[in-house]
Amino acid sequence: MARPQLQTLIFEVTQTCDHACRYCYNYWTHPTTSRKLKASGKLKDLRPLLAHVLDQVDCNLVTLTGGEPTVRPDLPEIVSFLAERDVRINLITNGHQLTEGATADLIRRGVTLFELPLLSHHRETHDALSGSVGAFDAVLAALAHIRYHRGQAVTVFVATRRNIADLPDTLKLAFAFGARGVMLNRFNPGGRGASAIDELLPSVDEMRAALAVAEAASQEYHLPISCSIPIQPCLIDTSRYPHLGFGFCAAGSDRAYYTLDTEGNVRPCNHTPTVLGNAWDEPFAEIISPARLATFQTALPPFCAPCTLRDECQGGCKASAQVCYGDLHAEEPFLHHNRDLARAGAAHLDAH
Amino acid sequence: MKTNRREFMQGVGLVLASLLSTRCSPRTTCYEPIQPTPTAPTPMPTCYTVVPTPSPQPSVGQSKEWDSLRQPWHDLDRLAQDAPDLERGEKTRERLVADHQRALDKLVAAGDLDPIVAEEMQAAFEGAAYHIWRANAPMTCYESVPFPDYQVESSSDLARQADMLAEMAEQSAIDEATVTQAQAAIERDVAFLAMATDDQRALLEQVHEADNGTHDFPRLAELDMDVPSESVEAARILVELLLERE
Numbered sequence: 001m002a003r004p005q006l007q008t009l010i011f012e013v014t015q016t017c018d019h020a021c022r023y024c025y026n027y028w029t030h031p032t033t034s035r036k037l038k039a040s041g042k043l044k045d046l047r048p049l050l051a052h053v054l055d056q057v058d059c060n061l062v063t064l065t066g067g068e069p070t071v072r073p074d075l076p077e078i079v080s081f082l083a084e085r086d087v088r089i090n091l092i093t094n095g096h097q098l099t100e101g102a103t104a105d106l107i108r109r110g111v112t113l114f115e116l117p118l119l120s121h122h123r124e125t126h127d128a129l130s131g132s133v134g135a136f137d138a139v140l141a142a143l144a145h146i147r148y149h150r151g152q153a154v155t156v157f158v159a160t161r162r163n164i165a166d167l168p169d170t171l172k173l174a175f176a177f178g179a180r181g182v183m184l185n186r187f188n189p190g191g192r193g194a195s196a197i198d199e200l201l202p203s204v205d206e207m208r209a210a211l212a213v214a215e216a217a218s219q220e221y222h223l224p225i226s227c228s229i230p231i232q233p234c235l236i237d238t239s240r241y242p243h244l245g246f247g248f249c250a251a252g253s254d255r256a257y258y259t260l261d262t263e264g265n266v267r268p269c270n271h272t273p274t275v276l277g278n279a280w281d282e283p284f285a286e287i288i289s290p291a292r293l294a295t296f297q298t299a300l301p302p303f304c305a306p307c308t309l310r311d312e313c314q315g316g317c318k319a320s321a322q323v324c325y326g327d328l329h330a331e332e333p334f335l336h337h338n339r340d341l342a343r344a345g346a347a348h349l350d351a352h
Numbered sequence: 353m354k355t356n357r358r359e360f361m362q363g364v365g366l367v368l369a370s371l372l373s374t375r376c377s378p379r380t381t382c383y384e385p386i387q388p389t390p391t392a393p394t395p396m397p398t399c400y401t402v403v404p405t406p407s408p409q410p411s412v413g414q415s416k417e418w419d420s421l422r423q424p425w426h427d428l429d430r431l432a433q434d435a436p437d438l439e440r441g442e443k444t445r446e447r448l449v450a451d452h453q454r455a456l457d458k459l460v461a462a463g464d465l466d467p468i469v470a471e472e473m474q475a476a477f478e479g480a481a482y483h484i485w486r487a488n489a490p491m492t493c494y495e496s497v498p499f500p501d502y503q504v505e506s507s508s509d510l511a512r513q514a515d516m517l518a519e520m521a522e523q524s525a526i527d528e529a530t531v532t533q534a535q536a537a538i539e540r541d542v543a544f545l546a547m548a549t550d551d552q553r554a555l556l557e558q559v560h561e562a563d564n565g566t567h568d569f570p571r572l573a574e575l576d577m578d579v580p581s582e583s584v585e586a587a588r589i590l591v592e593l594l595l596e597r598e
Contacts, residue, residue: 100533121524137527144533148540173524175509176516177534222509224486242487 020131025190070097083110095142103145118155234345252297271319299328362479369480421455435488
């Protein structure tokens with residue numbers, strides 16, 4: 001069997017988090033899809049698992065995430081281990097534990113890119129969405145530390161109904177703190193966020209306005225901005241925003257970001273609870289074989305079946321549909337809540 | 353619309369790259385590669401429209417050296433193809449920029465091109481190459497998000513960052529120690545850039561003077577005509593050079 005080539009591997013180094021984000025997509029924070037991993041008193045050394053997986057694949061980028069990865073006291077050793085294997089390291093963190101010393105140490109050990117949430121220029125809004133007092137000050141301090149110690153950071157703006165109006169000034173803030181790029185992700189319900197759909201899901205008009213703001217800011221600040229969470233073309237014509245990056249679900253493609261947890265479970269992406277197999281039990285190539293992925297990869301809402309763009313768009317984020325409605329074939333919330341608009345948009349697409 | 357010289361030339365480069373790319377479609381990026389057609393396609397207006405004014409002089413495109421200059425522009429397709437692989441894309445971009453510079457150097461050495469005009473043309477090509485690379489580089493959730501060149505243009509960004517930091521520090525009541533550290537980082541980077549070359553230092557000063565708060569790439573038709581004559585000349589030569597093959 002051919003040696004898999006992965007653009008990136010997501011490694012969830014812990015399920016523990018020191019924040020309680022309202023929009024959290026981690027499936028284990030959802031009441032019905034929760035699958036808590038075994039917690040032992042002793043911190044498990046994750047390096048053997050990483051070595052076992054990396055020995056089987058070609059992958060030069062590992063993204064460390066959680067939970068909150070910085071709550072692990074051995075995170076620096078994990079980073080060094082990966083750097084010694086000549087692997088680039090992205091760290092997704094809320095920044096709360098990133099003191100100046102810790103930040104400098106992680107950069108020195110080899111963290112290539114920090115990915116931090118910046119949800120508003122208002123302290124109260126950022127803290128409320130993060131479920132943590134002090135989160136705003138902590139993330140700005142972390143950005144300053146990273147910049148000062150010559151690290152690289154991108155910020156993530158999760159666009160929700162509560163903060164979407166703050167996008168212009170939040171982009172200014174990201175730029176002022178030297179962010180190398182911004183991810184503008186629409187709220188993608190899953191995990192804890194699934195219970196906050198009515199409160200947080202932005203409308204299509206709100207997203208359009210946010211994209212227009214981002215389009216202008218990308219040019220004004222020379223700031224790459226990408227929208228990682230799929231936006232259905234029947235809802236929003238993304239070609240109107242040529243300076244922004246857009247993507248669709250990459251599961252199963254050569255851009256897939258397979259996700260590994262501390263027990264060795266492998267999933268198609270970090271939004272889904274679907275486990276394809278366990279890296280300790282089977283070869284990685286077998287786990288991600290097309291046959292194993294088929295159910296996840298081919299899932300499509302019946303609503304989308306007539307659409308000419310169905311293969312590309314795939315209805316949006318099927319993992320979100322899976323967590324929120326218990327069915328990979330369901331319409332994910334952004335589509336479900338905007339069916340009428342989607343129907344009209346699809347007709348328009350057909351006409352053109 | 354006011355714009356500084358380098359931004360003008362980057363905008364010109366972007367326009368020219370669009371001129372070369374007749375591949376725009378609503379569902380893909382402007383520069384998504386497609387299979388080459390057997391014959392050169394008829395130039396069509398794309399996202400960016402340019403209507404070059406014919407000019408009798410100088411005569412360009414008549415020698416091997418001019419071909420060498422033209423080639424990197426036509427190889428932008430290759431850059432679009434390579435960009436999805438971050439490493440390969442970076443290498444291709446660096447190579448094309450170097451090839452373009454090398455071709456310009458030869459033309460300057462031969463007396464076919466004024467050095468100042470050549471510098472402007474290089475800025476145009478760098479702008480075009482960056483745009484195409486940026487438009488095609490994979491930037492999803494979990495890949496390194498490529499960042500703008502840490503070259504001369506960053507000095508203008510640094511200047512803006514300093515202004516923006518002061519503004520946002522007040523607006524968001526940011527912790528003083530955090531602002532101080534962020535400010536120190538900016539100042540150090542500015543100092544670093546300023547020390548790198550005399551040109552960079554001069555540019556930074558210009559940016560401070562010229563920055564009017566907008567950094568949009570202008571369309572050619574929108575350009576304020578208060579543009580340095582060397583820039584206009586460089587743009588004209590590039591348009592002529594590239595249209596000749598078309």
